[in-house]
Amino acid sequence: MEKTIVQPRFKDSPHFKDFWTKGNGKQLIDFSGAEISFDKFEEFAPFFYHTDEAGDNVVKDVYFTKKFHEASAEIEHYIRNGVSEDDHVPDSVRKLFSQTQKKPEWLDYNLLKSGAELCMRSNLDSLISLRDYCLIGGYDYAYLNKPLIVTEALKKGAVKRLSETLDFWVNATRCDALEIHAKGYEFAIKTRLIHSYARLSIKKHYKDWDTENWGEPINSWDMMATYIGFSLVFLHSLKKLGNTFSNEEEQGIFHLWKYVGYLLGIPENLLPDDKKQATEYFYLWTSIQPPSDKDSVLLAHSLLNESMENPILKFQFQRKNLRYLHICCTWFLLDDEVCRRLQIPDVSNRNVFPVTKKIINKIYDNLINRKSRIERGNKAQLKVLEDYLRITKNSNFH
Template structure:
C-alpha cells in the first residue's frame, strides 16, 4: 500500500521475545545456525501488501465471466493439456501457465526426490508434525488467520479443512508429482486460484478487512510464512519426535517447497534455500504478528475436537483417546506459552506418548531400511488420506 511505512511493530512484545529468546524460536536458531536481526526488514516488509496479481487476473477473466462449473472445466483443460501463445484465451491465463510450464533453471530433480522421500519415510510423524505443530502453531499468529475468519472457514468444520490440507500435502509430496500436468502440479495451480478467489471475495464482500494492520488478504509475506511451516517448522518437528535426516534430505525439503511456492506464485525472493535462511526470514515476519486472539482459540479448539467429530474411528473411546494423543503432541511440540494462549487443555502424563514415540523411532531407524520405510510411509499416508476423502465427500461435512 502506497504511503504506509511498515515497521516490526511487535518486536518488543513479550510474546515475540519469549518465542525467540526462550521458546521454539530459540530452538530454531540453534537448529539452523541463523543470525537474526532487523537489518533486512525493509527488503521483505513491502510483501505484506503484495499479492499474486497474475492469479487474481485469471480469476477475474475466467471465474467471474463464466459459471463456476464451466470456469473450473476450462482450468482443468489448461492444466491437463497446457497453454501456448497461439491459444485464443485470456492473456492472464497465458501468463500464469507460461510461468508454471517454464521449469526454472535452479530446479534440481535429485533434491526434489530427496525431499519427497523424507516426507514419505517419516510416515505418520509427518502428519503429526503438520497438524500438532505447523497447523495449530500457526493459529497463534492472529493476523495470519484473518482470511480464515473472513471466509467463514470455521463453518466448514475442521474435518473438511484438515482433509483439504492433507489432500494438498500428500499430492505434492509424491514421486514426480510436480511434473507439468501431473497431480501435484494440478493441486498447486488449483490452490493458487483458490487463494486468488478467496482474496478477491474478501476485498469485495468483507468490509471489515483492515488492510493497514493485517496486510492484503493472503499476501505474499504470509504465504512465505505458511510455506516455511511446511519446510523449516516441519523439519524441526520431525527432529523433536526423534527422527533423523541427512543433509541431502534436509536440503530436499527446502527445494521441494521452494518449487511448490514458485508454482503458487510466491516471489522467488521469499523462498528460502535452507534452514538458516528460513529462520532469518521467519524471524522478520513474526515481528508483524500479534499473539492469539479469540478467533485463534476457536480455530485451535475446532482442530482439537476434530478427532471427536471424525467418524473414521468407530467408537467414542477411540476418538477420545486420539484427541488426548494429539493434545499430548501439541504440548510437547509447541511452547507452553503458546498452548496457554490457545487454551489447549492440560492433560495427565502428557509427555508419555511423545517420549515413547522418540524411543520407537530410534529403534525403528536402526532395524528397518530406508527404502522399506519410504514404501510403508507412502502406503500409510495414502490410507489416511483415503479415509478422510471418503468421509468428507458426504455433503454434511461441507
C-alpha cells in the same frame, strides 16, 4: 493514498521475545545456525501488501465471467493439456501458465525426490507434525488467521479443512508429483487460484478488512511464512519426534517447497533455500504478528475437537483417545506459552506418548532400511488420506 510503511511493531512484545530467546524460536536458531537481525526488514516488509496479481487476473477473467463449474473445467483443461502460443485464451491465462510451465533454472529433480522421500519416510510423524505443530502453531499468529475467519472457514468444519490440507500435502509430496500436468502440479495451480478467488472475494465483500494492520488478504509475506511452516517448522518437528535425516533430505524439503511456492506465485526472493535462511526470514515476519486472539482459540479448538467429530473411528472411546494423543503432541511440540494462549487443555501424563514415540523412532531408524520405510510411510499416508476423502468428498459433511 500513501502506502503504509510496515514496522516490526511487536519486536519488543513479550510473546515475540520469549519465543526467540527461550522457546521454539531459540531452538530454530540453534537448529539452523541463523543470524537474526532486522537489517533486511525493509526489504521484506513491502510484501505484506503484495499479492499474486497473475492469479487474481485469471480469476477475474475466467471464474468471474462464467459459472463456477464451467470455469473449473476450463482451468482443469489448461492444467492437464498446457497452454501454447497458438491457443486462444485470455492473456491472463497465457501469462500464468507460461510462468508455471517454465521450469526455473535452479530446479533440481534429485533434490525434489529426496524431499518427497523424507516426507514419505517419516510416515505418520509427518502428519502429526503438520497437524500438531505447523497448523495449530500457526493459529498463534492472529493476523495470519484473518482470511480463514472472514471466509467463515469455521463453518466448514475442521474435518473438511484438514482433509483439504492433507489432500494438497500428500499430492505435492510424492515422487514426480510436481512434473508439469502431474497431480501435485495440478494441486498447486488450483490452490493458487483458490487463494486469488478468496482474496478478491474478501476485498469485495468484507468491508471491515483492516489492510493497514493485517496486510492484503493472503499476501505474499504471509504465504512465505505458511510455506516455511511446511519446510523449516516441519523439519524441526520431525527432529523433536526423534527422526533423523540426511543433509540431502533436508535440502530436498526446502527445494520441494521452494518449487511449490514458485508454482503458487510466491516471489522467488521470499522462498528460502535452507534452514538458516528460512529462520532469518521467519524471524522478520513474526515481528509483525500479534499473539493469539479469540479467533485463534476458536480455530485451535475446532482442530482439537476434529477427532471427536470425525467418523473415521467408529467408537467414542477411540475418538477421545485420539484427541488426547493430539493434545499430548501439541504440548510436546509447541511452547507452553503458546499452548496456554490457545487454551489447549492440560492433560495428565502428556509426555508419555511423544517421548515413547521418540524412543521407538530411534530404534526403528536402526532396524528398518530406508527403502522399506519410504514404502510403508507412503502406504500409511495414502490410507489416511483415503479415509478422509471417503468421509468428506462425496458427502455434505459440514
